[in-house]
Amino acid sequence: MALTIQQQLSSPRGWLNFLIKHNTIFIFILLVVFSALISDVFFTSVNLSNLLKQVSGIGIISIGMLIVILTGGIDLSVGSMVALLAVTFAILVNTIVLPLAIIATIAIGFGLGSIAGYLVAFQKMAPFIATLALMTIARGLGFIYSKGSPITFDTAGGLFMSNFANNATLGIPNIAIVFFIIVIAAMVMLKYNVFGRLVIAMGSNEEAARLSGIKVNKYKFLVYAISGALAATAAIIVASRTNLGSPNMGMAWELDAIAAVVIGGASLNGGKGTAINTLMGVLILGLISNILNLLNVPSYPQQVVKGAIIVFAVLLQRFESK
Template identity: 50%
Template sequence: MSANKLFRLVINQSTIVVFVLMLVAAGFLSDRFFSPDNITNILRQSVPLGIVSLGLLYVILTGGIDLSVGSVMALVSVVAALTIPGFGVSGAVAISLIVGIACGLVSGSLVANFGIAPFIATLATMTITRGLSLIVSKGQPIFIDDQAFMDFGSAAIFGIPALFFLLIVVTAAALFLNRKTVFGRLVIAIGSNETATRFSGINIMAIKLAVYAISGFTCAVAGVVSATRTGVGSPILAIGFELDAIAAVVVGGASLAGGRGTVINTLIGALILSMISNLMNLMDIPGYHQQVVKGVIIVLAVLLESAKRRASTQH
């Protein structure tokens, strides 16, 4: 294999290469990284980010963005905490999912029906949902007194957190939707060339509404998951989480311009971000410094994406 072909292979599989390099580097940087307890912790921590990133991927594939993901998670966690006493766990989860989907439909409607730029539309939804979560909770965390609900957050199957199996199920569903359905192909078509897709007679509005509804649904699932882990419905949950979710999708190789990105790489991107956060915590790196590192990671991921596009063009 020539050096040029090897370079193109590495660039095209950059997400997997980065993941492997991170594993190797983590083993050298911390002797606690590969301990069973820490691996379990990483898997558990990666679940909310992975689930939200998979929903956000569909929005980004259309060339959109969703800045409301963290705020929707917070609202859903508060709704779940408030409704469990009256409706039970099943009822509360159902209501929470409906709330998340409704938030997604609001964002989607602003984008698809009113033609508002996704950045502005979801910024508005972010502000509204965060405000609603503070109003409904009166600015206070709401503690959940339901042992069955709490047990799911800490349960493990064969030593693997039960929550991680939920992430696998969501990944499988996202993969099926992306690869095996007409909807998945249309999402990519809109991101690649929205004008041509519209002239083909495709209902662009319906597809855009659907992808934001998917994002709202995954935010709702992540909000419920977060509540099971902490036992609290918190109005300040996931502040700044949109940065992590966007970073995970971009690190996974998706293009913010739309039309390019895969489910598996997005999952790997979420795992990479979770590993980096965990490693920095093990190394006692302060939180403010971690934000700088995450910003640098986004820049590097975008540069890699540009290199990947150039490599494919030359090929």
């Protein structure tokens, strides 16, 4: 019989276990309190809006990364795919009508993800190698198609997307609303949908899932395709916010996405992780950058802090398992 929260907190050891289990949420709360104490502009609408805008693109690819990691895989191509697909969307939005440009960009992202899925699921290539190769190819294609220069939106459809990405609804940035909708969809899928449950089952024990009759290769293929489609969605958002597509977009985003998923408590071995905790991980990374920017700390030390937090998060996971 499950223990109530009051029973869990009835002893010092219970408090410790509770804090470790929910460490992501407590770290997030501590960072918010710390931010409010060190800066009087943190809770201003302008700063919070900028924070949400900054994390939305990385947040979307982090959800795709979570789904891949739940199977025990990894996707190193998402950052480069954001660059290629941002260039692709800029070309398409200047060529065809906006709805078709959006659909085509997401379809191309799904197709690129499918290539990695095929190599991993059916050719038994290591996820690290398959997605590393795709990462290099995608970044190169982005520079080829753009000729190394940003492509600016110059049509009514592009202007509409730029206005959408830089405006808000009820005080919440529109691109953050898109991100939150994706998080909610992932939460429902992983908890209540058959596909999500099978993905988690595969990550927990792939051989047992295969012996149970689950088509492991099919679902492994699909998670990479979904990751590609979400990378395309992030590319559309990022390109729309800046009103251009550039082959330099998404640099090292795959590392930030992995960091967000790990900070959120997901296991790189697969089978463990939730969308809400990944959301917390994304916000924690965003808060760290926001705090350091408010303190006028240069960008290089920020990477050191992020790395230290990743190590801390992994050590907490090991401590929790013990």
